[in-house]
Amino acid sequence: MEFAGQAFDVLIARQENVSEEVRDVVPELSAHNNFPYWRTVVRMAALCHDLGHLPFSHAAEHEILPEDVSHETLSEQVITSPEMRELFANMVPPVDAAVVAKLAVGAEKASQGRFSVWESLLSEIITGDAFGVDRMDYLLRDSHHAGVAYGRFDHHRLIQTLRLMMPAASPGPDEDDSQAPVIGIERGGLEASESLALARYFMFSQVYFHPIRVVYDIHLVDFLRNWLPEGKYGATVQQHLATTDNEVLTGMRVAAGDSSHPAHEPAQRILQRQHFKVLYERSVSDLELSPDPGLAVKAWAVNEYGEDAVRHKASRKGGGKLDFPVREFANRRVSSLSVSETLARLPSASGEYVFLRPDLVADARRKLTRNREEILGSWSPEDLEEDDMAALKEEL
Numbered sequence: 001m002e003f004a005g006q007a008f009d010v011l012i013a014r015q016e017n018v019s020e021e022v023r024d025v026v027p028e029l030s031a032h033n034n035f036p037y038w039r040t041v042v043r044m045a046a047l048c049h050d051l052g053h054l055p056f057s058h059a060a061e062h063e064i065l066p067e068d069v070s071h072e073t074l075s076e077q078v079i080t081s082p083e084m085r086e087l088f089a090n091m092v093p094p095v096d097a098a099v100v101a102k103l104a105v106g107a108e109k110a111s112q113g114r115f116s117v118w119e120s121l122l123s124e125i126i127t128g129d130a131f132g133v134d135r136m137d138y139l140l141r142d143s144h145h146a147g148v149a150y151g152r153f154d155h156h157r158l159i160q161t162l163r164l165m166m167p168a169a170s171p172g173p174d175e176d177d178s179q180a181p182v183i184g185i186e187r188g189g190l191e192a193s194e195s196l197a198l199a200r201y202f203m204f205s206q207v208y209f210h211p212i213r214v215v216y217d218i219h220l221v222d223f224l225r226n227w228l229p230e231g232k233y234g235a236t237v238q239q240h241l242a243t244t245d246n247e248v249l250t251g252m253r254v255a256a257g258d259s260s261h262p263a264h265e266p267a268q269r270i271l272q273r274q275h276f277k278v279l280y281e282r283s284v285s286d287l288e289l290s291p292d293p294g295l296a297v298k299a300w301a302v303n304e305y306g307e308d309a310v311r312h313k314a315s316r317k318g319g320g321k322l323d324f325p326v327r328e329f330a331n332r333r334v335s336s337l338s339v340s341e342t343l344a345r346l347p348s349a350s351g352e353y354v355f356l357r358p359d360l361v362a363d364a365r366r367k368l369t370r371n372r373e374e375i376l377g378s379w380s381p382e383d384l385e386e387d388d389m390a391a392l393k394e395e396l
Contacts, residue, residue: 001043001044001046001047003046003133003136003137003155004042004043004045004046004125004126004133005039005042005043005046006159007125007133007159007162008038008039008042008043008122008125009039010159010160010162010163011121011125011162011163011164011183012029012035012038012039012164013035013039015032017163017164018164019164019165019331021166022164022165022166022181025117025166025180025181026117026118026121026180026181028118029164036093037093037095038122040091040093040095041095041096041099041100041103041122042103042122042125042126044095044100045100045101045102045103045104045122045123045126046104046126046133046134048075048084048100048101048104049075049104049105049126049127049134050071050075050134051074051078051079051104052070052071052072052073052074052075052076052077052078052240053071053074053075054071054074054233054240054243055243055244055245055247055248056245056248058071059216059217059220059221060217060221060224063221063224063225064221064224064225064228064231064232064233065232065233065235066232066233066235069235070109072105072106072109072110073111073235074235074237074240075101075104075105076101076104076105076110076111077236077237077240078237078240078241079100079101079104080097080098080101081237084097085097088100099119102115102119102123103119103123103126104123104126105127106123106124106126106127107119107120107123108127109127117180117181121164121181121182121183124182124183125183128183130183130193130322130324130336131158131162131183131185131193131196131324135200136153136155136158136159136196139151139152139153139196139199139200139203140152140153140155142203142207143199143203143207146207148203148206150199150202150203150206150207151199151200151202151203151207152199153192153195153196153198153199154192154195155192157188157189157192158185158189158192158193158195158196160189161185161186161188161189161192162183162184162185162186162189163183163185163186163327164181164184165181165182165184165325165327165333166179166181166182166325166333167179167181167325167333168184168323168325168326168333168334168335168336168338182324182325183324184324184325184326184327184333184336185324185325185327185336186326186327187326187327187328187329187339190326190336190339190340193324193336193340193343194340194342194343197322197342197346198342198346200318200349201318201346201348201349204317204318204349205349205350205351208317209315209317209349209350209351210351211278211281211351211353211355212275214313214351214353215275215276215278215311215313215353215355216270216275217313218276218311218313218355219266219269219270219275219276220266220270222263222265222266223252223255223263223266223267223270224248224263226255226261226262226263226266227248227251227252227255227263227267251263252267252270252271253267253271255267256268256270256271256272274358275355275358276311276355276356276357276361277355277356277357277358277361278353278354278355278361279297279301279353279354279356279361279364279365279368280293280294280297280353280354281351281352281353282294282314282350282351282352282353286376289372289373289376289377290376290377290379290380291380292379293376294312294314294352294353294354295312295379296375296376296378296379297354297368297375297376298310298312298354299379300368300375300378300379301354301356301364304364304367305356305357305360309357309360310354310355310356310357311355311356312352312353312354313352313353313355314350314351314352315350315351315352316348316349316350317348317349317350318346318347318348318349321337321343321344321346322336322337322343322346323335323336323337323343326339326340
């Protein structure tokens with residue numbers, strides 16, 4: 001919320017930062033009297049952005065929510081609930097809960113109709129890929145609480161150099177300004193934006209995709225599937241608010257102490273630190289032996305030790321090209337990809353592991369070391385049954 005307010009002040013409230021060409025496209029940028037209202041709306045949207053998060057955040061979201069329901073769906077439902085509408089209506093000035101919900105989840109996730117150019121810009125302050133304050137916040141906060149330095153960057157410099165501008169000039173002879181304005185950056189803040197992108201890469205590769213963190217997500221999903229009614233979280237506001245980290249941990253404690261409970265084993269693995277161990281971590285060199293070495297090792301391990309003893313997880317995040325306009329001297333706009341090799345070649349963070357029950361891992365590692373080439377070379381994607389292939393696509 002604080003970052004969103006700061007970004008609003010820099011991008012919109014400071015009129016000297018708003019060029020005439022942008023103001024011509026977005027008339028709301030000239031409505032000075034409405035800025036306090038919209039600043040409040042943006043701050044409330046940022047504050048409420050993650051109200052739909054499940055217990056333990058993203059850990060089990062994709063596996064445990066009903067089909068076609070996401071945490072953004074739940075955020076919208078909570079923000080527009082009668083209780084929240086009353087709270088927003090009693091603010092000074094009154095705030096429209098429906099608009100807060102739209103800005104909070106962003107144009108790609110919102111279910112409430114089309115976004116105006118103005119709404120898209122305000123939402124980008126919160127949810128944008130390049131400069132969204134949600135991303136700035138979770139990287140700084142997670143790195144602090146994890147006790148690592150990977151997620152740190154100069155957010156003060158970054159926010160102070162943000163600007164609304166038209167997209168970078170097209171590569172052709174004529175510049176096309178028919179598009180809507182976006183959030184870009186002054187040239188002096190480019191290195192801060194590179195630091196943000198690299199901080200995200202390092203946090204995913206070193207923290208979020210760390211194998212021990214990943215395997216506890218797996219055990220949590222196993223627990224929830226056996227603890228929740230029908231193995232799914234509820235999709236109503238009341239059901240969502242009734243289940244917090246506390247209820248899950250209490251249920252976990254109960255299940256761990258009852259050997260007859262269907263969720264007993266995963267509960268014990270979490271609470272007693274009896275997690276599955278890493279049998280295999282994907283290596284680029286193994287691609288010479290198998291088109292998908294992780295699945296090859298998984299298939300061999302399942303055949304050798306049984307499906308219940310094996311877990312597999314492949315994750316990938318980010319990468320590609322982060323393209324946004326950069327304002328150089330004399331108000332010349334260029335693409336970030338043309339002035340930053342770092343952003344043009346940003347790697348993706350990835351991690352793929354095969355985990356095994358701890359009492360079996362020593363034997364399995366010996367066999368895998370001894371027969372690595374045979375194990376990797378004896379499997380191909382054609383070996384997957386149709387149901388297995390569908391499950392694999394869902395996992396990836």
